[in-house]
Amino acid sequence: MRATHFCSACGKVQPPVPVDYFTFFGFPRKLNLDTAVLEKEFYALSRHLHPDLFARADTQERAWSLEQSSRLNDAYRTLKDPIKRTEYLLRLEGVELEEQSKQATERARATGELKKQAVPPDLLEEVFELNMHLEELRMQKKLGEDDPALLEEIGKAKLALEAKDDALFEELRSAWNQWDQTVDNGSEEARPPIRKHMVDVLNRRNYIRNLLRDVNEAIEN
């Protein structure tokens, strides 16, 4: 447990120090992370920082507890999730992730603009075909028609996308291993290409996820 969050002599909660989430838990900036250890640390720190334990403390200590425990929860939430963890580390490394998020898509939708998203080249053909099918499906639904063959086509495409999603996650995991090695042997110069690779994988993954979301929406609606 991190001793910086409370006084080692009196156990009082201390004012928050602006550290990153990895440091908050006392972890190195590595991407492979034992979530069981993380969880254990989270529970242990919660038992020291949660505002419920400071209901009778003075205003200052209550405020510190509130800030520290919100930071603890934010850190835990971010590090627990493998994608959020990767994105967070990249941001720490000064990388601004491309605006391919759900937010950007929604914003574009609301303003009626076209989504500014580059289609990954290897997906160009498939995406074109899938979008045609989805458009057809929406039309049919409007007319109250039903075409089992079309649904089957879309279902197949969906399975293919899900397989790609899984493959991308595996690709990300191997990038983690490469990254963690550079942390272990301190080779700064090996990092930029790995960072770039991870950004690329995350972007492709986001793209696939958005497509999957569109597919699910079209099927369900």
Added chain:
Amino acid sequence: MASDHIVGIDLGTTNSLVAYMQGPAPAIIPGEDGLNLVPSVVALDEKNQIVVGNPARKYLIETPERAVYSVKRLMGRGLEDIQDELKFFPFRLADDLGSGEVLRIKIGDRTYTPPEISAQVLRQLKRNAERFFAGPVTKAVITVPAYFNDAQRQATKDAGRIAGLDVLRLVNEPTAASLAYGLDKKKNGIVAVYDLGGGTFDISILRLHDGIFEVIATNGDTHLGGDDIDNLLITIALDDIQGDLGLEVRRNGEAVARIRKAVIETKLALSTDPAAKLDVELPGGKWYRREITREMFESLIQPIIDRTVGPCKQALKDAKLKPEQIDEVVLVGGSARIPKVRQLVQDLFGRVPHTDLNPDEVVALGAAVQAEILGGGSTVTKEMLLLDVTPLSLGIEVGGGVTDKIILRNSTIPASATQYYTTQVDGQANVAIHVLQGERELARDCRSLARFDLKGVPPMPAGMPRIEVKFLIDANGILQVSAREQRSGQAAQIEVQPSYGLTDEQVENMLLESFDYAEEDFRQRQLIEARREADTILAALAKGKKNEAWHRLASDERRKIEMLEKALVAVQKEDDYQAIRNGIDALNQGTMRLAEFMMDSAVSTALKGKTMDETDLEEGPAAGHPVAKAQFE
């Protein structure tokens, strides 16, 4: 340490309760009438005095325009939100109510905001606890539906403050229930709490882990509960009455209130009996009678209870769990007594739900457990810690009217998010921020929480300022915002305009008003007590005059006593407390010798071996004279 009691309060739609930790286990504090439940009903009596709880219930029927119930449905809501409620509930809104204003409800010819009405219920619970502990109670944990939004939580906290309570924590009702259940079973595992109350529905999924109660997901509907079943039955009865009897009583408040009372009784009976009779006397002496079988009842309520299925499935999905991974299911809330509801829960989770604790009381009991945790804990609660979540995503309106979610639903609280803002125009001094709560993509479909104005941004070219705004959801699920301009280091001033809430100043004024009322209440009570004391002393004097001791007094002393007696009888009918008090004291003083003579004669009678009439001694003109004054409840 009477002043140290922190109580747990369940402020319910239909009933409210107050509880405390009685050693190792929580217990409900009953009211003066010996009952645990305080109906959440507030009314004005014949003397324009506020009455709360059971004594207020009769006014629902006798003078429905002078009574309100289910006001929890209106907490933290605006005129636009409650159109549906107005169709089914006899709420009478203030005539001059504008859109975007805090609601004001008429009770008789007075108007109150929902937090003020809830504060009356809280004040009654506070009084019950103070009577029980024979000392002041100023600190409380109050429960709220898990799916309550920020405005509804804030309104509940305001109600507590108006009632003179320091609200140490708002706890989610299903979470509180899990605390009550988890107290004696030190188990690990996944628990689902299904809470269908009078007006709200919650489903919470928790992970119990060595005393840590971690909420993983929560969902619900803050306008779904037993009230909806009542309203459905009322609608059917009204249709029947019009069809069969040719009577239109929809606008007759008393008739509707009678029907409501009858359908509730029928509903309750159907939880145990296969059929129940509905029997209502209508104005004009006609009767509406019909029998409802459980089968009919169940098919009628099916659409209502089916509305709980969606939130349950969503909560499971958010928790990334399958029904079979749930170890235990707990049923909470009065409506959970309906056999069909139990069946639905059993089918949904594939296991028989727990109902060992009284579903009406379990939330208040859990609140008492949390109160003890906040109070420093005991050997029983030492290892217990609650980690709750925010039920709804928090968002900011961005370009094009889109919600940019910055804290997602089911995030463990306290939770925070930091956003950076800048200016669009050179020298711009204000930046407006619109905070939203909800899951929808467009701002207009989310709940508007507040509009913030960042003021005093130092004059700089457009795009230069970098204003850091920190949004923090505290352990009560309530939003706090702070801002700082980073380049100048200036703290930006934030002006909060809660969309449907009370400002701090309004709450403060209501609190002061309640003190005024409290003072008025206090004077009323003093007056009543003094009159009763006068009655007692006058009765004792009447008895004393029949005693032989009376004749041992000199005649002018007797005349003086009779003058004082007349004077007290005269002022007793007036409203002047002090005059009555003075009259009592004067008569007490004047009858001192009479009391002594009576005592002597009682003693000598006893010495003579005669049976002593104890009541004569006890009820002498100055019983316990002169030190102790008569005690009154």
